[in-house]
Amino acid sequence: MTISSPSTKATLQLDQTLSPPLLTSSPAWQASFSIDGKYLAVCFGNPDTCIKVWEYLGKNRVDTVTAHNGVVGVGSDATSKGSKTVDCCTDINNTKSNTNHVEWKLIATIREGHSRTIRSVAFAPTSSTLGVPILASASFDGKVLIWEHFADEENVEYNEYDGGSSNTDRLQPQHGTFEPIAQLEGHENEIKHLAWNQTGSLLASCGRDKTIWIWECFLPGTVGGSASGGGGDDEGEFECLAVLQGHEGDVKSIAFALSHGQWGEGDEILLSASYDNSIKVWAEESGDWYCAATLGVNDAAAPPPRPLALGDSSLVQLERRGAVHTSTVWCLGINPGGVRFLSGSEDGSMAIWKMYTATERKRLFPREHVVSSTDGLWNCVGRLPDAHAGYAVLSVDCAPSRAGHGRIASGGGDNCIQIYREETGGSGAGSSSDAPKFAIEAMVINAHDGDVNCVKWYPRVGTSLVSCGDDGAVRIWKYSLAG
Secondary structure (H helix, E strand, C coil), X not given: CEEECCCCCCEEEEEEEEECCCCCCCCEEEEEECCCXXXXXXXXXXXXXXXXXXXXXXXXXXXXXXXXXXXXXXXXHHHHCCCCCCCCEEECCCCCCECCCCEEEEEEEXXXXXXXXXXXXXXXXXXXXXXXXXXXXXXXXXXXXXXXXXXXXXXEEEEECCCCCCCCCCEEXXXXXXXXXXXXXXXXXXXXXXXXXXXXCEEEEEECCCEEEEEEXXXXXXXXXXXXXXXXXXXXXXXXXXXXXXXXXXXXXXXXEECCXXXXXCCEEEEEEECCCCEEEEEEECCEEEEEEECCECCCCCCCCCXXXXXXXXXXXHHHHCECCCCCEEXXXXXXXXXXXXXXXXXXXXXXXXXXXXXXXXXXXXXXXXXXXXXXXXXXXXXXXXXXXXXXXXXXXXXXXXXXXXXXXXXXXXXXXXXXXXXXXXXXXXXXXXXXXXXXXXXXXXXXXXXXXXXXXXXXXCCEEEEEECCCXXXXXXXXXXX
């Protein structure tokens, strides 16, 4: 996978700071939007372990907020971490007024339920159907909690001001509460990540005990659940379907993806990334989940359909000896179509994987070992060895299909956020599925004063994303396509 400088400039501007960075701030670990884009949840670690939930109000305010002025710049923190400079860089230390920012209102702060750092939150994909958000949270205390929001406009509680750009009071109203409706136990210790499948009928959790638990969910609006919120005998009930073992280290990240009929009988597969430097593919057959592939070593026996235009000698050497990631795989980002995914690692690299059908596998990779003769193949088709100036790639996310632009966002240990555009030029100049070529289209230096732990695109449009970091800050960014 090659990286080139963009021919035109896009911008990534700070739109709103929801939670400001403070010296005493807890790290903000992960963010999750509800599928309808109405709610945003972020979980925080010690010393102030909690979950904060904001509601989207729209573009209806004129305020002075921190924003970028679009000039090339490298901040002092980024410089100390060896950050690179490209034409599309901006520096968070350069600010100006933003007169049309997206407004989010804090509606709840959840402090009960978990006794240790909350590392992952994920909204169920049923929220827009029900009109009631359902949220899962996972903690180092080994528990998964399921929360449902109960609105109460009459009894308004007040919590400490949380950094909204236009508030002047130290207290702000919070309408209603999130109440736990289920508690899932089974992990021996710290849980690191959660993921729902596309229908909300399955929830997966993973952790330090090297296992992955898959739960069948009976939520309102899903198969087996009630037709609407507020009723049904199975509402809020969960049943453990499988405990998956096979990784030799902590399981750091998990994600469901479409199977496209290439693995098992289920509509979806589960991908898992681990401290053991590998990625595993899990599939379902006759109700049982099994490991369909381990992707830690790219050992396909046959070459790709055409030579990889990698343009980097170190990358070519890595491909030849079969290595993809040489350290912990921190994150996974699934392409909306489910035929690609990206992985980010502690070794500073980001890899792109392509799904080949069983027919393509037999023709192109005839000596590749598979569990079943009908299985497809995930193969690494490109690798950027220095995605974040040699620092860990901690988060990667693909824009939703409705965005229409296919951009990729990443956050790393160099405190930066980057936006990638796949080149689609004419013959010989553009990207192909077997030899992808990307340009860094926008880059924010010092996006956070510390690691950027999470970046997520807004699910409804491709012009907004959220980030959160070790500095405890939660920020909404406005992305504008290159003109």
